[in-house]
Amino acid sequence: MNDVINDLFATLLDRQTNPRPGSYTNELFALGEDEIVKKIGEEAIEIIIAAKSQGNGRLVEETADLVYHLLVLLVARDLTWNDILLELDARRR
Numbered sequence: 001m002n003d004v005i006n007d008l009f010a011t012l013l014d015r016q017t018n019p020r021p022g023s024y025t026n027e028l029f030a031l032g033e034d035e036i037v038k039k040i041g042e043e044a045i046e047i048i049i050a051a052k053s054q055g056n057g058r059l060v061e062e063t064a065d066l067v068y069h070l071l072v073l074l075v076a077r078d079l080t081w082n083d084i085l086l087e088l089d090a091r092r093r
Helices: 002-017 024-031 033-053 055-076 081-091
Strands: none
Touching: 002 024, 002 055, 002 081, 024 033, 024 055, 033 055, 055 081
16 A cells, blocks of 8 residues: 555655746645645635545545645655554554
């Protein structure tokens, strides 16, 4: 499963260095960090709504959206998914 995250992360890095016309990811990078964090906030609210009233399928969809936008933020800040994994590992000890 981690391959999916790694593959997506690699795609996001590629979009950052090799922008493609019409790419939603490139649109987010161009709009900047404020817009990226705004999308993260919107997705977090949508997760809450899905969890309370829209069922597991919708919850999964919204969680995937949140993870995508979080990864975009990490790329924009020159961080990696591994940074998150290291933090989670440190917290469990």
